[in-house]
Amino acid sequence: MRGTAALAAALVLAGCAGRMPAPAGVAPGPIDVHVIAFNDFHGNLEPPGLSVDVPGADGRMVAAPAGGVAYLAAAIADLRAKAPRSIIVSAGDMTGASPIESSLFLDEPTVAAMNLIGVDLNAAGNHEFDRGIAELRRLQHGGCAKTGSGQPCRLDRFAGAGFTYLTGNTIDASGRSAFPATAIREFRDGARAVKIGFIGLTTRATQTYVSPAGIPGIRFADEADTANAQITGLRAAGADAIVLLIHEGGAAEGGPNDCTALSGAIRPILDRLDTRVDLVVSGHTHRAYICDYAAYDPARPFLLTSAGRYGTLVTDAVLSIDPATHHVVAKRAHNIVVQNDGYVGADGRRVAPSDAAPRYAPEPKVGALVARYVAAVAPLASRPVGRLTGPLAKAKEGAGMTETPLGNLIADSQLAATRASGAQIALMNPFGIRTSLNPDADGRVTYADLYAVQPFGNTLMVRDYTGVQLRAVLEQQLDRKIVLAAAGLTYEYDRSRPAGSRILHPRVGGVPLNDAATYRLAMNNFLAFGGDGFTTLTAGRDVAGGPSDVDALAAYLTTDRPVAPPAIGRTVDRTPAR
Structure with a gap:
């Protein structure tokens, strides 16, 4: 198995290989597309009081306070400003099991914040079915219909998600998926263009994680079988690369950019996954890792990522795609700490921002949205x-x-x-x-x-x-x-x-x-x-x-x-x- 240093070097070299100057008369090189990803946000609009350990200047690990949707918005905006071609995706549990300032409002403020950020796709996780499939459909399409407990539209009329929920293995009584399984997005560089096909799945264990009363007639199909069934169609539709967004994951030793001793439910899924997949954005386990899966199965050189939980990290995954050959020629990824202004821990000690990680100022529009909902819930929350x-x-x-x-x-x-x-x-x-x-x-x-x-x-x-x-x-x-x-x-x-x-x-x-x-x-x-x-x-x-x-x-x-x-x-x- 290759070590972390060797993996990082290989990915860097692979990325550099796609950027060699093109000789005169030869078509330009590959087009880089940034897949900006996160997972398991769980409605954490305010900073969650968590930190991420990062190496300091002296090599020792220091705690960087992280999270909060206004800071996440700033980090993503910074990434997009540096990436002419990018897409923002989530691997599920964006909502559900949320703090009171989001959950009391049926997670409408979280969806509104993600609309401001510009999220494109989300593979619904098991917690997004907590209030039932009818409520998840309302989150997608908007409106104030009452689908269960809780009162919708308490502060604003809810417009719905500006992004698409992809959950192709959510099978209804007719045998069809209750949500779209795939999406294709095109990315242009002048006259040249490449396309990426996206597949979205939730964990098939969702069946036991949520109340059966909320998902009548629904079953959750095998993840690998469902993904594999989509790939030929995506390729036929012109997809040059395939990205799987899956709300299932694993655990690995090391820091958020390591992948030593990968374990968990994601592995048997990857071991059966079609080798034409290029990138797997995972979630569910709340662990952070960046993996070259070829270290575990050389026939499946997937790039596997997870950004932990609660918006404390965001992944910048880059696919270098040759529009002439319609293949991914290099790929790399890095988890970035979404550092905030610090917090006071349960022990009474302050965790201050660190120079070892990027610093972000909260994005004003998202911050204002959060402030409205925090103020609205404050009388009850502080009681x-x-x-x-x-x-x-x-x-x-x-x-x-x-x-x-x-x-x-x-x-x-x-x-x-x-x-x-x-x-x-x-x-x-x-x-x-x-x-x-x-x-x-x-x-x-x-x-x-x-x-x-x-x-x-x-x-x-x-x-x-x-x-x-x-x-x-x-x-x-x-x-x-x-x-x-x-x-x-x-x-x-x-x-x-x-x-x-x-x-x-x-x-x-x-x-x-x-x-x-x-x-x-x-x-x-x-x-x-x-x-x-x-x-x-x-x-x-x-x-x-x-x-x-x-x-x-x-x-x-x-x-x-x-x-x-x-x-x-x-x-x-x-x-x-x-």
Whole structure:
């Protein structure tokens, strides 16, 4: 496998090869097209309080504060000013799971900001289906029709996206894609021109990530099969290069421009991808990398990129295309830090801008748009809701079987909110906890803090299940590699035992579970409709509804004294160590 230095040198040399002066009488060289890309923005209009480590002048890593859509707009404008031919693309999750200043307005301000930036294409990610396919269509086409929970057009009449959502593997009941699969764009250099074909896909796991009620009749087809089926048609339509925008990704060791030990779900997709693809812009994992995939499969020399998350990075990928031969003759890419003016971290320390990364002033028009929505939401967002004795951390990425005090606190709040409906148990999915809950120095938390933890707009539901059905739910979570946070329920489990016998000593309210009895469970509507693959939860009998999950948590924290983190130990792993 080639090292990072060798890869960088190869890409630079390849780029230089396309710029040799043309002898007299010989046609000019290739045309450079800049594909400016980002992914997993998630409505982070304001700077997210994150930094990117970059090498300083002395070689040591320093933290550069990054993110914020006005800064992203400035960084992209700077890139476009230096690139006569460019296109702006996103690899999904531009919206969904967003902070309150975007999510409360159904992500309309994020779409409006992206219109100002000039985004051209977006491969819808799984979170863009969070509010259902009808709402995603509204984001594309505009209008104020109410498609679900939440009120559209609170500040402005919504005009819709000026960019195109490409999601070719979103298959409806007719067998056709619910959104376009491809687009072709032409780039001119005087009388000469080249064309690039774009394919957009979401992860096929979207089926389990979103509420089935929001995507009736929809299935998500295999990514590689769908992409491969489009390429011949794009070539026939004159595409000189093929770019895949895919909301699926991986992880690699090293910095944002490295690609050591690439792993993840993107690899088996790339290993089956048509070799005529030139560039793959990926996302979903929130990791940043630049890869020459030939280091992993010489037959597939794709350039693979990802720009991390929340607009902290932007990718400048350059395809050098020979209009005479209709081939890409060189390609290179670099992730650029979208540095902002700094922030104060949870530890009270300021992270200041660094000379080791470019500095950007916020773009005024985008900044003004953000300021309007921040001001509109401020009375609700800044409202104090209670106090904690200390921070509550969410589980680490991928640690779905880790019990956390934050998960238990949310489950406790949902049980308290539904006691009047007879609820005995509450269950909370760990992947529905978006971030940690960090109080200020005095222990106070605001409504915006709670909204950041649970930004999906879910409401609570109460259902009846038999003891047998409840056992099936607990068994299925082991198959899904997800342990639900529980209130009112304790149990142990042994994953080495045969399926159907892995749940040990379940107790409800301290009493052993009775298979013949009926139990009343509270949960968010995402879980109730089978979200995260919990098909067993759809078997319950509806009893009552409840408040939003955020309001339930706010009510639980509204007490005269600080709330302490709940103890863990409600679920105990008894699987023998190997």
